[in-house]
Amino acid sequence: MTDQQAAATVAGQHAGGDDKGQGARASLRVVAVSIGPLIAALVIGGILLLAMGFNPVSYYGYVVQRAIFSPSGLEATLTRMGPLLLIAASLIVAFRAGIWNLGGDGQYLLAAVCVAATVPLTLNVLPIWANLLLGLLIGATVGAVWGLLPAILKAWQGINEIITTLMMSFLGVSLANVLVKLAFLDPATTTPQTRTLPVEARLPRLFDTSISSGLLIGLVAVIAVHLVMTRTSFGMRLRLVGANPRAAIHAGLSVSMLTIAVFAISAALAGLSGAVDILGTHGNVRADWNPAYSLTVVPLVFLARLNGFGSIAYVFLFSALTIGGESAARRIGVPSFFSLVIVAILLITLGLAEYLDKRHQERVRR
Amino acid sequence: MRVPIQAPAASVPAPTGTPVVALRGVTKRFPGVIANDNVTVEIRSGEVHVLLGENGAGKSTLVGMLAGLQQPDEGRIEIDGAPVSVTSPRQALAMGIGTVFQHSMLVPSLTVVDNFALGGPWWKRPDRTGIAARIVETAKRLGLRVDPYAHVNSLALGERQQVEILRALMRGSRCLILDEATAMLTPHEAIGLGELMRRLVAQGIAVIFITHKLNEAIAYGDRISVLRLGRNVGEIGPETLRGASDAENTERIIALMFGTSRTGEGSRREHTARVIGNTVLDVESLCSEAGRVPVRDVSFSVRSGEIFGIAGIDGNGQKELAEVLAGQSPRSAGSIRLMGREIGGASVGERRNGGLRYVTDDRLGEGTVGMFPVATNFLLKDIGAAPFWQRGIERPEQIRKQAERHVRDFDIRTPSTQTPVGKLSGGNIQKVLLARELTGAAQAVIFAKPTYGLDVNNIRATRKRISEAADAGKAVVLISTDLDELLELADRIAVIDRGSIRGIVDNGEGARDEIGRLMSAGDEK
Numbered sequence: 001m002t003d004q005q006a007a008a009t010v011a012g013q014h015a016g017g018d019d020k021g022q023g024a025r026a027s028l029r030v031v032a033v034s035i036g037p038l039i040a041a042l043v044i045g046g047i048l049l050l051a052m053g054f055n056p057v058s059y060y061g062y063v064v065q066r067a068i069f070s071p072s073g074l075e076a077t078l079t080r081m082g083p084l085l086l087i088a089a090s091l092i093v094a095f096r097a098g099i100w101n102l103g104g105d106g107q108y109l110l111a112a113v114c115v116a117a118t119v120p121l122t123l124n125v126l127p128i129w130a131n132l133l134l135g136l137l138i139g140a141t142v143g144a145v146w147g148l149l150p151a152i153l154k155a156w157q158g159i160n161e162i163i164t165t166l167m168m169s170f171l172g173v174s175l176a177n178v179l180v181k182l183a184f185l186d187p188a189t190t191t192p193q194t195r196t197l198p199v200e201a202r203l204p205r206l207f208d209t210s211i212s213s214g215l216l217i218g219l220v221a222v223i224a225v226h227l228v229m230t231r232t233s234f235g236m237r238l239r240l241v242g243a244n245p246r247a248a249i250h251a252g253l254s255v256s257m258l259t260i261a262v263f264a265i266s267a268a269l270a271g272l273s274g275a276v277d278i279l280g281t282h283g284n285v286r287a288d289w290n291p292a293y294s295l296t297v298v299p300l301v302f303l304a305r306l307n308g309f310g311s312i313a314y315v316f317l318f319s320a321l322t323i324g325g326e327s328a329a330r331r332i333g334v335p336s337f338f339s340l341v342i343v344a345i346l347l348i349t350l351g352l353a354e355y356l357d358k359r360h361q362e363r364v365r366r
Numbered sequence: 367m368r369v370p371i372q373a374p375a376a377s378v379p380a381p382t383g384t385p386v387v388a389l390r391g392v393t394k395r396f397p398g399v400i401a402n403d404n405v406t407v408e409i410r411s412g413e414v415h416v417l418l419g420e421n422g423a424g425k426s427t428l429v430g431m432l433a434g435l436q437q438p439d440e441g442r443i444e445i446d447g448a449p450v451s452v453t454s455p456r457q458a459l460a461m462g463i464g465t466v467f468q469h470s471m472l473v474p475s476l477t478v479v480d481n482f483a484l485g486g487p488w489w490k491r492p493d494r495t496g497i498a499a500r501i502v503e504t505a506k507r508l509g510l511r512v513d514p515y516a517h518v519n520s521l522a523l524g525e526r527q528q529v530e531i532l533r534a535l536m537r538g539s540r541c542l543i544l545d546e547a548t549a550m551l552t553p554h555e556a557i558g559l560g561e562l563m564r565r566l567v568a569q570g571i572a573v574i575f576i577t578h579k580l581n582e583a584i585a586y587g588d589r590i591s592v593l594r595l596g597r598n599v600g601e602i603g604p605e606t607l608r609g610a611s612d613a614e615n616t617e618r619i620i621a622l623m624f625g626t627s628r629t630g631e632g633s634r635r636e637h638t639a640r641v642i643g644n645t646v647l648d649v650e651s652l653c654s655e656a657g658r659v660p661v662r663d664v665s666f667s668v669r670s671g672e673i674f675g676i677a678g679i680d681g682n683g684q685k686e687l688a689e690v691l692a693g694q695s696p697r698s699a700g701s702i703r704l705m706g707r708e709i710g711g712a713s714v715g716e717r718r719n720g721g722l723r724y725v726t727d728d729r730l731g732e733g734t735v736g737m738f739p740v741a742t743n744f745l746l747k748d749i750g751a752a753p754f755w756q757r758g759i760e761r762p763e764q765i766r767k768q769a770e771r772h773v774r775d776f777d778i779r780t781p782s783t784q785t786p787v788g789k790l791s792g793g794n795i796q797k798v799l800l801a802r803e804l805t806g807a808a809q810a811v812i813f814a815k816p817t818y819g820l821d822v823n824n825i826r827a828t829r830k831r832i833s834e835a836a837d838a839g840k841a842v843v844l845i846s847t848d849l850d851e852l853l854e855l856a857d858r859i860a861v862i863d864r865g866s867i868r869g870i871v872d873n874g875e876g877a878r879d880e881i882g883r884l885m886s887a888g889d890e891k
Contacts, residue, residue, distance in 0.1 A: 232758045233750030240746060243735045249694055250724075250732040251747045252714025 033357050037349035038317075044349070045342045054334055062332060063324030073323060075210045080319045081312075082280060083108075085218030086273035087297045088304075088311040089225040094266040096229050096306050098242025099259065103150060103165030104270040104294025106172020107143040109285075111271030113176040113194065114142045116278045116285040117184035120195035128201050135279045136217075136272060143271015144264045146172050151263030155256035161263075173290055180287045192287035203280040212280035219312065221269060226308025238262060270294060296340070299347050318343060385447070386411045386572045387432065387463060387541045392441035394427050401427035403596040404441070409541055411572045413604070414563050416583040418619065419593030423821075425576045428593070429545050432574070433465040434458035464534025468546040470526045474519035478529055481518060482536065504532055508565050524555030528562065541572040548582055560586040578821050584615050592622040599623075623822070642857070643670030645706075646841035647722075647810040649691070652700035652710075657686030662866040664700070668810065668841040673832065675856030675873070676845045677881055680815075683865035684845045685727070688814045691843070692724035693717045705809060718747055721809030727818055727845075729795045736788025740780050741769035743787045744802050772801040777827070793824030800831050810841040817851060829855060853878060861885055 046056030066073045087104055094101035119135045126134060150164035186195040203213045229235035241248045241258050248255050273293065278285065300318055304310030321339035329336035385408040394402040402424045409415050419425050430436040431443065434452040442449045445461050452458045458465070472481045478501065483492030498514035505512040510528050518526060527547060534542055544563070548556040563573050563586050577583055583590050590602045600622040607615060648667040654660060661683050668674040678684060689695045691702060693714040702710045709717050726733045734743045745754055745765065753764045769783035778797045780790055787798055796816070803811060813832060817825040832855055836842045846852050852859050853873060861868040861884040868884045871877050 231760045233755040233760070234758060236742075236749050236760070240735065240738075240749070243737060244732070246728075246732040247735050247746060250714075250726060251749070252693070252718060253749075 029357075033353050037346060037353040040349040040353075041342055041346040044345050045338075048341065049334065049338075052334070054332060059328060059332060059334055062328050063321065065324075066327040067320035067324030072210070073327070077316070077320045077323045078215050079210065079212045079281060080323060081315050082212055082214030082216075082218040083273040083277040084293060084297055084300075084315045084319060085215075085222045085312065086269050086276060087293050088301050088315055089218075089221040089308070090266045090269035090273065091294070091297060091301045092222070092225050092229065092306050092308060092311065093238070093269065094262055095301065096235075096242055097238040097258070097262040098245070099154070099262050099266070100162045101147065101150075101165050101263065101266045101270075102162055102295065102298070103147065103169040103172070103267070104273075104297075105290065105292050106169035106176075107146045107267045107270035108274040108277075108294055109176040109290055110146050110172045110274070111139040111142040112274030112278045112282075113179050113184065113285050115139045115275045116194040116197070116283075117179070119201075119279065120197050120284075123197070123201055131201065132203060132279055136275050139271045139273075139275025139278075140268040141271070143274065144268040146271070147263045147267025151260045151267075154263070155259040169294075176285070176290075177287055180285055184285075186284070194284045196284040197279065199283065202283060203276070212276075214276040214280035217272070217276055221272070222308045222311055225269075229308075296343075299343055303346060303350055385409060386445065388444040388447075389428070389431070389438075390442050390444060392428075392431065392438045392443070394424075394431060394436065395439050400596050402431075402438075405593070405596070405598045406441075407591050407598060407601075409572045409574055410589075411540065411570050412567050413588040414567055414573045414575055414586055416587035416590045417574060417576045417593060418580070418583045418590055419578060419623070419821075423578075423593040424596040425578075425593055426545065427596075429465065429543055429574075429576060432458065432463055432541075432543060434463075459534075459537050459539070462538055462540035463543065464537060464539030464541070465543040465545065466527060466530045466534060466547060468549055470518075470523070470530065472518045472526055472529060475517065477515050477517050478512060478521075479514045481529070482514075482533055485537070500536060501532060504536055507569070508532075508535075508562065510562070522555070524551050524558060527551070527555075527559065531562070531566075535566075535571070539571070541574065542566060543574045543576070545576045546578075547575065548577060548579065556582070580616055580619055581612075583619065584612050590619065592619060594623055640671050640837055641839075642672050643839060646670050646704065647691075647843065648701075648703040648706075650701045650703075652687075652690060652702060653698045654686060654690040654695060655698050656695035657683070657689065659683040659686050659865045661686050661690055662864075664862075664865075664867050666860055666867065666870065668843055670809075670839045670841050671836055672858070673836045673842040673844055673856045675852035675859035676843065676862050677849055677852050677859050678847070678862035678885070680847045682862050684847075684862060685814065686865065687862070688724060688726075688812050688843075688845060691812055692722065694724075715747075721807050723803040723808045723811045725799050725803045725811065725813045725816055727815035729792070729799060730788065733799050734787045734795060737786050739784045740773070740778070740787050740790070740798060741765050741783040743798055744769055744772055747802065772798075772805070776801040793820050793827075796820060796824060796828060800828065804831065804835055808835070808840055810843070811835055812843040812845070814845045815847060816844070817846070817848065849878065849881065 042060065046060070049056040049059055067077045068074055087108065090104055090107075091101065115135045115138050118138055119131055122134060123131050146168060147165070150159075150161050150168055153159040153164050154161045180194055181192045184194045186193055188195075205211060206213055206215065229239065237248075237253055237258060238261075240251065241253060241255055241262075245255050248258070277291075296318070297315070300314040301311050304314050318339065321342055322336070325334070325336045325339040328334050328338075387409040389405055389407045392402055392405045393400070405424070405428065407415070407417070407428075417425050417428065427436065431438050432452065434455045434457050437451065437453065443452055444450065445463075450461060452461065452463070455465070473484070476484075479494050479498050480492075482497050482501065483494065486492050501512060501514040505528075510532070512525070512529060512532060518529070521529065531542065531544075544559075547559060551559060560582070563575060566573055567588070575583075575586060584607070587607065588604045590607065591598055592600050592602075602615070602618060610618070645667050646669060650665050652664045653662055659682060664687060666674060676684060676687070686695070690697050693709075693712060693716075697710050700710065701708055704717070704720050704722055707720065709720060709722070712720070730736055735746065738746075742765070745751075745768075748754065750758065754761055754768065766783060772778065773780060773783060776797045778790075778801070779794050787795060790798070816832065817828050820828060829851065832842060832844060844852065844856055856873050858870055858872055859877065859881055860870045861881055863885065871880045871884070
């Protein structure tokens with residue numbers, strides 16, 4: 001969008017009235033403000049690739065080809081979205097309620113390990129569907145339990161949850177490793193890992209593809225969270241606590257109970273993410289495995305401004321970048337962490353775009 | 367990087383009467399509102415120029431444009447007769463316009479010297495002793511005493527303000543803007559500021575003093591410009607101001623501000639026809655340790671149609687008492703009965719459902735959520751209630767309808783019901799609170815300092831609402847630090863001192879003296 005167009009949109013917005021053309025132009029501006037930074041980030045990333053001695057066009061082309069245009073790649077991209085979307089849902093609940101649950105990695109991994117340790121054993125007793133449900137339940141419960149201590153400390157002692165959740169996350173990751181190496185070790189293998197859930201007992205695949213139904217769980221979770229936060233009285237209470245806790249007390253809300261509820265939901269979703277990843281994709285947990293999804297998804301939900309639908313788009317983009325990036329790492333030699341570099345640049349360009357947009361609006365208003 | 371102008375401007379007094387800064391035909395619009403409409407003001411050196419107006423009259427916008435925070439849509443700003451555009455606060459400073467905002471702009475954890483050094487170039491080590499010496503020297507010139515090495519958080523609000531004035535002067539300000547400068551000060555500090563303004567103008571500085579208090583305008587101003595609804599409706603020059611008595615000046619200003627001449631007096635106790643009914647709120651030996659000032663052994667009862675005033679100096683347990691009554695903090699002993707039912711252990715929501723309402727004085731801090739729309743703020747205390755939510759699902763149509771009704775009934779000036787409430791003026795935020803608390807099945811209403819910080823028009827409107835609430839048969843508890851307000855509205859007035867009630871006086875002949883006696887009697891203990 002050119003400057004003039006943007007000016008016209010903004011001017012149109014302030015002229016008042018409620019016509020559809022204005023809404024369309026306003027949404028066009030939103031698109032421009034969201035897509036522009038993405039292109040800028042890819043260009044800057046390309047320059048970095050050039051500096052590293054790689055051809056950016058062939059890198060991007062390869063990533064897109066592998067992650068989106070090849071059937072198996074697209075299936076892998078969509079499958080990975082499942083756990084990422086659940087993490088996004090977990091973060092949106094917490095951040096919208098003004099609570100910084102940064103302990104998702106611990107909640108995720110501990111849940112994953114407990115699920116991986118249990119479901120292969122209960123498989124002999126339970127039908128597959130019940131076994132899967134049990135696994136999801138265990139994941140959510142373990143995640144929620146790991147969020148309990150920071151929740152209590154925050155709710156009744158006012159202790160900063162950023163620090164406590166991060167600390168619990170380190171403890172959770174370490175404990176998960178210890179459990180894999182000592183308690184939940186699969187005696188049948190030499191490498192330290194849990195027992196493996198047979199492929200036929202995992203989450204069903206969608207249609208005739210290899211896409212795990214974890215994707216559906218993730219989509220449902222993130223959309224449900226979005227609707228609950230924006231359209232229901234419960235979501236409104238949480239947002240009130242997040243926006244102004246004193247106003248929440250004044251309005252008669254029990255801030256401590258709501259804080260506990262937010263932690264429980266957020267941590268349970270993180271745990272569910274671990275369960276979905278194990279039940280859908282991995283089947284077991286190897287020692288020292290930690291994908292650290294939670295801290296990676298934090299910038300994504302902020303890029304989406306805590307909007308559930310926006311998060312789906314960003315998670316798809318990120319998932320494609322990582323899947324394609326992993327292939328590219330093997331084929332072209334660009335480190336797979338390069339997808340994180342793109343996300344980081346995107347954060348900066350998006351921040352800049354927002355700043356410029358705001359300044360522009362102010363200038364037009366004058 | 368600060369432009370290091372050390373122009374001798376501040377030290378060489380310009381002859382009195384030259385306009386240093388002038389606004390010519392300045393207009394500033396915001397979505398849905400004209401904040402300033404063709405305003406022309408000339409600021410002369412050696413004069414305290416008062417900009418007087420109610421909340422929302424456009425004073426802050428005018429200051430914002432002079433301080434470089436906003437730019438005019440039309441008209442121009444002139445400095446020494448030459449048109450300029452002030453695009454940033456730094457540029458305003460470079461042009462000699464210094465602003466002291468209502469809320470302190472100092473870093474509390476740093477010393478005075480370090481605060482002064484903050485504007486300096488980042489690559490240079492600040493010359494602490496040099497700055498300190500200049501602070502002491504400048505302070506002496508103005509008859510102030512400032513310890514340059516004191517931490518700002520150890521200073522009183524008045525002292526912090528003096529430090530900010532010093533800082534503005536040391537950066538070469540010839541025109542000093544004091545925005546609602548007395549709002550945060552104790553009466554004693556305010557008088558000190560008035561004297562300081564006189565000394566500043568004696569040195570040839572031009573002072574712009576923004577206020578909505580008439581008495582301060584008359585006491586400290588050389589020239590008064592009255593703003594009303596964004597327009598400059600009149601100016602009173604020094605000759606007129608000095609030639610007339612304070613009462614005449616007050617009369618003249620009020621005529622400018624409202625087009626009529628009436629102060630609040632003469633309107634007291636006009637509610638003769640009110641029917642006082644049965645006891646609604648009955649408080650007995652109530653104690654609480656929750657707040658900063660413990661509430662001790664408070665007993666009173668309020669009947670339907672009655673206004674029960676609580677007088678006292680601010681910070682003597684009024685806030686704590688209100689919060690215990692509303693259920694926001696726990697009681698340690700005693701009982702609260704509403705319509706004969708014990709509610710001392712009930713939650714905030716249960717008390718509200720029972721008909722107890724609380725209009726807080728902390729309108730933005732706890733009364734509303736600034737970034738939520740007006741429509742949502744009407745419902746903060748009824749989240750989940752029908753018809754606005756059905757089985758927990760929001761019904762936007764119902765919420766919008768109620769909001770439009772409230773905006774109409776309570777004359778709330780807002781561009782739309784979706785405007786964030788924090789963008790409204792103080793008076794309109796108060797109307798949002800009143801709309802929320804006075805509608806529905808209210809039985810007893812607690813007002814905490816309901817007119818605090820409002821302008822004359824909104825004070826009048828709010829007091830009318832309070833009377834109407836009592837006329838409609840509600841039991842009203844009116845906590846106020848304004849004795850005149852209580853004498854005008856209340857039927858009985860209690861005096862609170864350090865968390866306990868000193869006595870209760872029937873409002874009538876001699877009530878003022880009796881209350882004064884009770885207030886001072888507290889010291890005998």
